[in-house]
Amino acid sequence: MKSYSIKELLEKQPVGDSVVVNGWVKTFRSNRFIALNDGSTIHNLQCVVDFEKLDETVLKQITTGSALKISGTLVESQGKGQSVEIQAEDVFVHGTADPETYPIQPKKHSLEFLREKAHLRVRTNTFAAVMRVRSALAFAIHSYFQQKGFYYMHAPIITGSDAEGAGEMFRVTSLDAKKPPLDENGNVDYSEDFFGKETNLTVSGQLEAETYAMALGKVYTFGPTFRAENSNTSRHLAEFWMIEPEVAFNDLAANMDLAEDFIKSIIRYVLEHCKDDLQFLEGRLLDEEKSKPQAERSEMTLLEKLRFVVENNFKRVSYTEAIDILRNSNPNKKKKFQYIIEEWGADLQSEHERFLVEKHFKCPVILFDYPAKIKAFYMRLNEDGKTVRAMDVLFPGIGEIVGGSQREERLEVLQQKIKDLGIDDKELWWYLDLRRFGTAVHSGFGLGFERMVQFATGMGNIRDVIPYPRTPQNAEF
Amino acid sequence: MKSYSIKELLEKQPVGDSVVVNGWVKTFRSNRFIALNDGSTIHNLQCVVDFEKLDETVLKQITTGSALKISGTLVESQGKGQSVEIQAEDVFVHGTADPETYPIQPKKHSLEFLREKAHLRVRTNTFAAVMRVRSALAFAIHSYFQQKGFYYMHAPIITGSDAEGAGEMFRVTSLDAKKPPLDENGNVDYSEDFFGKETNLTVSGQLEAETYAMALGKVYTFGPTFRAENSNTSRHLAEFWMIEPEVAFNDLAANMDLAEDFIKSIIRYVLEHCKDDLQFLEGRLLDEEKSKPQAERSEMTLLEKLRFVVENNFKRVSYTEAIDILRNSNPNKKKKFQYIIEEWGADLQSEHERFLVEKHFKCPVILFDYPAKIKAFYMRLNEDGKTVRAMDVLFPGIGEIVGGSQREERLEVLQQKIKDLGIDDKELWWYLDLRRFGTAVHSGFGLGFERMVQFATGMGNIRDVIPYPRTPQNAEF
Numbered sequence: 001m002k003s004y005s006i007k008e009l010l011e012k013q014p015v016g017d018s019v020v021v022n023g024w025v026k027t028f029r030s031n032r033f034i035a036l037n038d039g040s041t042i043h044n045l046q047c048v049v050d051f052e053k054l055d056e057t058v059l060k061q062i063t064t065g066s067a068l069k070i071s072g073t074l075v076e077s078q079g080k081g082q083s084v085e086i087q088a089e090d091v092f093v094h095g096t097a098d099p100e101t102y103p104i105q106p107k108k109h110s111l112e113f114l115r116e117k118a119h120l121r122v123r124t125n126t127f128a129a130v131m132r133v134r135s136a137l138a139f140a141i142h143s144y145f146q147q148k149g150f151y152y153m154h155a156p157i158i159t160g161s162d163a164e165g166a167g168e169m170f171r172v173t174s175l176d177a178k179k180p181p182l183d184e185n186g187n188v189d190y191s192e193d194f195f196g197k198e199t200n201l202t203v204s205g206q207l208e209a210e211t212y213a214m215a216l217g218k219v220y221t222f223g224p225t226f227r228a229e230n231s232n233t234s235r236h237l238a239e240f241w242m243i244e245p246e247v248a249f250n251d252l253a254a255n256m257d258l259a260e261d262f263i264k265s266i267i268r269y270v271l272e273h274c275k276d277d278l279q280f281l282e283g284r285l286l287d288e289e290k291s292k293p294q295a296e297r298s299e300m301t302l303l304e305k306l307r308f309v310v311e312n313n314f315k316r317v318s319y320t321e322a323i324d325i326l327r328n329s330n331p332n333k334k335k336k337f338q339y340i341i342e343e344w345g346a347d348l349q350s351e352h353e354r355f356l357v358e359k360h361f362k363c364p365v366i367l368f369d370y371p372a373k374i375k376a377f378y379m380r381l382n383e384d385g386k387t388v389r390a391m392d393v394l395f396p397g398i399g400e401i402v403g404g405s406q407r408e409e410r411l412e413v414l415q416q417k418i419k420d421l422g423i424d425d426k427e428l429w430w431y432l433d434l435r436r437f438g439t440a441v442h443s444g445f446g447l448g449f450e451r452m453v454q455f456a457t458g459m460g461n462i463r464d465v466i467p468y469p470r471t472p473q474n475a476e477f
Numbered sequence: 478m479k480s481y482s483i484k485e486l487l488e489k490q491p492v493g494d495s496v497v498v499n500g501w502v503k504t505f506r507s508n509r510f511i512a513l514n515d516g517s518t519i520h521n522l523q524c525v526v527d528f529e530k531l532d533e534t535v536l537k538q539i540t541t542g543s544a545l546k547i548s549g550t551l552v553e554s555q556g557k558g559q560s561v562e563i564q565a566e567d568v569f570v571h572g573t574a575d576p577e578t579y580p581i582q583p584k585k586h587s588l589e590f591l592r593e594k595a596h597l598r599v600r601t602n603t604f605a606a607v608m609r610v611r612s613a614l615a616f617a618i619h620s621y622f623q624q625k626g627f628y629y630m631h632a633p634i635i636t637g638s639d640a641e642g643a644g645e646m647f648r649v650t651s652l653d654a655k656k657p658p659l660d661e662n663g664n665v666d667y668s669e670d671f672f673g674k675e676t677n678l679t680v681s682g683q684l685e686a687e688t689y690a691m692a693l694g695k696v697y698t699f700g701p702t703f704r705a706e707n708s709n710t711s712r713h714l715a716e717f718w719m720i721e722p723e724v725a726f727n728d729l730a731a732n733m734d735l736a737e738d739f740i741k742s743i744i745r746y747v748l749e750h751c752k753d754d755l756q757f758l759e760g761r762l763l764d765e766e767k768s769k770p771q772a773e774r775s776e777m778t779l780l781e782k783l784r785f786v787v788e789n790n791f792k793r794v795s796y797t798e799a800i801d802i803l804r805n806s807n808p809n810k811k812k813k814f815q816y817i818i819e820e821w822g823a824d825l826q827s828e829h830e831r832f833l834v835e836k837h838f839k840c841p842v843i844l845f846d847y848p849a850k851i852k853a854f855y856m857r858l859n860e861d862g863k864t865v866r867a868m869d870v871l872f873p874g875i876g877e878i879v880g881g882s883q884r885e886e887r888l889e890v891l892q893q894k895i896k897d898l899g900i901d902d903k904e905l906w907w908y909l910d911l912r913r914f915g916t917a918v919h920s921g922f923g924l925g926f927e928r929m930v931q932f933a934t935g936m937g938n939i940r941d942v943i944p945y946p947r948t949p950q951n952a953e954f
Contacts, residue, residue, distance in 0.1 A: 005626055005694065022726040023694075024915045038725070039693035040626055067917040069726075094726075095886070095916030102914045119685075119907040120914070122692040131693065135628040142619050149482055149517055151612040156945040157634070157701045158647070158678075158716050160952035170635070170649045170671070172678065174705045177665045180654060188654045194647070194705055194715065195952035201635075201649065208596075208945060208954060215599040216516035216608065217482065217500075224634045224700065228651045228671055238671065239635050248515070249499040249546070249571075409572070430596040430954055437579045437597070438501045439572030440544040468633040468685060475637035475672035477685060477907055 001071055007040035009074065013084050020071045021045060021086065022094070024123065027106050028062045033079075034088075036068065042129055042276045046077060046085040058091055064106050065097030065123070111464055118468055118477055126284055129277035130457045130465055133270055137453060140269035141222060141243055144262055150218040150245060155205025157224065160197050161427050168228040169200035170238075201226035206244050206444060207378075207431050210407060213246035213442055214434050220245040222449075230472050234461040235399075237450060239470040246444035252380070252389040252406040255443035256366050259393055259402050260314045263364075263447075268310050270456050271303075278303055278456075285458040298397070302458040305396065314364040314393065317356070320344065322367055325360055326352055347374045353394045365394045377417050378431075379405040380441075391445070398455050404445020411435035478548055484517035486551065490561050497548045498522060498563065499571070501600065504583050505539045510556075511565075513547065519606055519753045523554060523562040535568055541583050542574030542600070588941055595945055595954055603761055606754035607934045607942055610747055614930060617746035618699060618720055621739055627695040627722060632682025634701065637674050638904050645705040646677035647715075678703035683721050683921060684855070684908050687884060690723035690919055691911050697722040699926075707949050711938040712876075714927060716947040723921035729857070729866040729883040732920035733843050736870055736879050737791045740841075740924075745787050747933050748780075755780055755933075762935040775874070779935040782873065791841040791870065794833070797821065799844055802837055803829055824851045830871045842871045854894045855908075856882040857918075868922070875932050881922020888912035 003020040004012075023038035023045070031051040035044035047070045051059055062068065069092040077085040099105070104123050114121035121127045142152065158172050174194040175181065183189040190198040205221040212219040221244040228238065245258065270278065282302035289297045300308060317325075326332055326341040326348075339349045348367075357365050368391040372381060379388035393402035408414045414435055418425050425432065453465040463469040468477045480497040481489075500515035500522070508528040512521035524547045528536055539545065546569040554562040576582070581600050591598035598604045619629065635649050651671040652658065660666040667675040682698040689696040698721040705715065722735065747755065759779035766774045777785060794802075803809055803818040803825075816826050825844075834842050845868040849858060856865035870879035885891045891912055895902050902909065930942040940946040945954045 007626065022917065024692075039628075040695070065915045067725075067915040094918065095912070095914075097914040104914075119688040119910060120692075122689055123915075128693060131630070131689070132628055135623075135630070138629045139619055139623045142616055146612075146616045149484065151516075151609055152615045153608065153612070154701075154718060154944060156716065156947060156952075156954065158703075158947050158952055159954075161954065168651075170651060171654065172647045172649060173654070174645075174647060175654075177648065177650070177652075177657060178659070178663075182655070186655075194707075194949060195947065196950040197952060199952045211596040211954075212599055212608070212944065215501075215597075216605060218517070224631075226635075230671075239633065241631060248544075433596060435572070437572070437574040437581075438542045438544040438600075440499070441571065467630060467689065470633060470635050470672065472671060473673040475633075475635055475674060475676045477633065477636075477638065477688075 005040040006036065006038045006043065006045045009045060010041065010043055010084070013074070015074050015076055015084060017074055018071070019074050019086065020069065021047075022067070022069045025062055025064055025066050025068060025097075027064060031059065034062060034068070034070070036070065039128055042125060042132075042280050043082075046079065046082050047072065047088050048085055049088045049091060054091060058093055061093045061096045062091070063097055063099050063102075065102045065104060067094035067097075068092065069094060111461065115463060115469075122467070125280060127464070129280050130453070130459060131467065132277050133274050133281070133457050134453045134465060136270050136274050137266055137456060138222070138449070140266040140273075143269070144265045145218075145220045145245065148218070150220045151212070151216045153205075153209060153212045153216075153219040153221055155202065155208040155221045155223060155244075157202055158195070158199050159202045160195060160199050161207070167203050169203060170226050170228045172199045172201060203227060204242065204244065204446065206246065206446065207428075209244050209246040209444065210434060210442065211430065213248045213444070214438065214440070217249075218245070218247045232472050234463070235451075237462055237466065237469055237471060240462075240466070241449035243447040243449060244444060246442065248442045249440055250406075250443040251441050252368060252391060252443060255404055255406060255445060256314075256316060256368065256391055259366070259391070259404060259445050263393070263402070263452075264310050266452070267306050267456065271306055271310065278306070281457050281459075288460075305458075306456065309364055309395075312363050314366050315361045316366045316368065317361070319367055319370045319387065322348070322352075322356060325356065329355060329360070331355060345371050345373065350399045353392075353399045354396075357394045357396050357399075364396070367392050367394065375405070377421050377423060378407050378414070380408045381413055381417075389443075393445075395451075395455055398451050401451045401455065402445050402447050404443065406441065406443040409435060409439045409441055411439065482517040483513065483515045483520065483522045486522060487518065487520055487561070490551070492551050492553055492561060494551055495548070496551050496563065497546065498524075499544070499546045502539055502541055502543050502545060502574075504541060508536065511539060511545070511547070513545065516605060519602060519609075519757050520559075523556065523559050524549065524565045525562055526565045526568060531568060535570055538570045538573045539568070540574055540576050540579075542579045542581060544571035544574075545569065546571060588938065592940060592946075599944070602757060604941070606757050607930070607936060608944065609754050610751050610758070610934050611930045611942060613747050613751050614743055614933060615699070615926070617743040617750075618926075620746070621742045622695075622697045622722065625695070627697045628689070628693045630682075630686055630689045630693075630696040630698055632679065632685040632698045632700060632721075634679055635672070635676050636679045637672060637676050638684070644680050646680060647703050647705045649676045649678060680704060681719065681721065681923065683723065683923065684905075686721050686723040686921065687911060687919065688907065690725045690921070691915065691917070694726075695722070695724045709949050711940070712928075714939055714943065714946055714948060717939075717943070718926035720924040720926060721921060723919065725919045726917055727883075727920040728918050729845060729868060729920060732881055732883060732922060733793060733845065733868055736843070736868070736881060736922050740870070740879070740929075741787050743929070744783050744933065748783055748787065755783070758934050758936075765937075782935075783933065786841055786872075789840050791843050792838045793843045793845065794838075796844055796847045796864065799825070799829075799833060802833065806832060806837070808832060822848050822850065827876045830869075830876045831873075834871045834873050834876075841873070844869050844871065852882070854898050854900060855884050855891070857885045858890055858894075866920075870922075872928075872932055875928050878928045878932065879922050879924050881920065883918065883920040886912060886916045886918055888916065
């Protein structure tokens, strides 16, 4: 007897064959119909048992969550809702799930409740679908870059360099926590730490990715990054995954082309490969939105939104144009924005980005050429001396999903910038070397993976798109 | 004029076309022949310049390591060593590389020297080839699992659980390093730390992967793992990448089948996709081995070794059989082993594993059914009460490359084991839940990614197969 995953069985439908499936009981009704799921697909397999032939003990053990091995014949289904089903000949109980204590019962659980049970929540339809889409998106990302001739590069996680300045960092240490060794000045003596210096968790692999782009041409990272910021919001995680492509000889225009083509390609991939899960998630979202006031509901369904991104050009708008639009906008004039845009140079807040994307342009927007003052030190200064070749891709409902730039490739300009900002250039000797030896125009960007998973699945809280979210006061499991 | 990567250009050979390439100068000879490389391939593109037409300043800037944009016509080459070349019409210098200070000159550099220049070493043929193979291997791994219906799962990097016991851990903290807050007992008060508890860097994603396997059926992780162990050897890193598949309903035999099929598949992938790089690395290895005494040289070349693994079955041997073989072996009788094998229960050292693989069986070996005492708490106890369903895959030259097991799925047995070992079961409540609710036979293993890259590239030191190695006293870049 051949063993199948439920996904394979529903695809191949070998009607008449004797088959074996393993899985967990979703529901069991009328002592006869088991809806079995093995996680391979959102769909359950109906298994029909003859309770008169089944041992009483076994019958009692068939409850939601119990693990079964079912052998039988695949037949065309008489009932509604499925085309095939198994006529069970044998049922083996791998493990039971006491209905009195098993938390994942066939009823609606709140997302908050399930966050406390992160080790079990992936047994629900919603989380299983989200995590399958997450997996597909990750593979789409690798496939895209590998097909385009990029090399995957692992940037270091523990870093001795804290010059990037993208955010607060976590310290990594093996020193005695209570009584660390002190040096002669009474400061912690990191020379006695594991790495002989103070080390932190990376906030970005970009600087190291640049070193590889300047040798292999086109590279990308895909790894975890960290922020020790006390942001207890639905948009922030202390540990999240980032994708950072970096391309030698690409200018900002080529960088925008790459970002747009890349994003469209990975969304196209999940549209093709995750139809069932996306359909389920679309239904979930519609359901969730029923409880919201009309004005807060999405104008498009999940699938419509994904198709919209794939089928439409991203609108490219300079920061300067964006400021004009915002200054003259109704919410600005009527002081409905929390932060009123008064002049050029203002940093854009989420409310402004969402206005541009959701109300004004009604499509994904790429903002570029930002004021140098509000962007990182490594971005290429424009000829105007006050803007840099930065770009942010803004998405409906999500805000910034990609941030990137052409990098400053001129040694003197970069050195001056580092000096002006008071950054310790000893930390950056190797980064500056890239400008000393065979420097060239190059560009890259970072995509926050979880934000993309949120967009693709319609999940509102970033904690619901990563298996074990790390947030302030929370590192369970 | 169309812009090409050198790889594309050498594949398509659009002879007669006007083309543009960007890259870095490998060598420049006779003021006429530039060997240009852009990292897309091991092969250089010959670009022929007419020095009489070229600006004197530009000519002087064409030195090893300088970045150029060359426009010209692709023609069939008159010279040896290449079938096509560019007749350069225009040369633009992106950036120079002063021969007086640029460390990567066209001569042999020692691997030790290059480790100090990790940001530039990938500009050498050897490291570029290694990192391209590394990238291909990573993609092969994702492709294999995705094709087989596995879902990619990101296990957490920062973990509040230290129960796995695979090794010493790094602490992750935001507390003041010098004067951490203390509780009433004078201990460090981790409730004031970022996560409200003590947290560490993960040593393995296995336990969390099990939670996902028991919902999605087949999952794999691919992420960084850490060991705060003071092992300054050519085989150990403090930060390395691991792949950990976990499969519900798989027993140990199925686990061994999976490991063997998986390893063969990814090696087959690099044999198909990295021919040029592997050929180069094979040559490098032969060269390196010339300086070794005959006895220490490999019996097979790099490619022969890779093909051998793909074409032969791994030998499956129980621990008990292995102990018999070792006890009766010459090096044991003649006391040539550092650790003499005297009785059943002994832990195997690298010298024993290498003897089995390299001298006795002369092929990859899977050892299984180890004594419970020398293996982790979560491994499935056999009916004999003294061995567990563990397996290690041993490779020539590398030793253990995969370690795995069938997991203990019985709640009571696992609880007893945890109690016997004095592990705090409060840390493992969620892991035990998997045995309370819908438990089933399941299995998995871990592959150390860098060891696999070492095997595939023939590099002897693990520090040379990861971009920025982290080892005791070293976290540069």
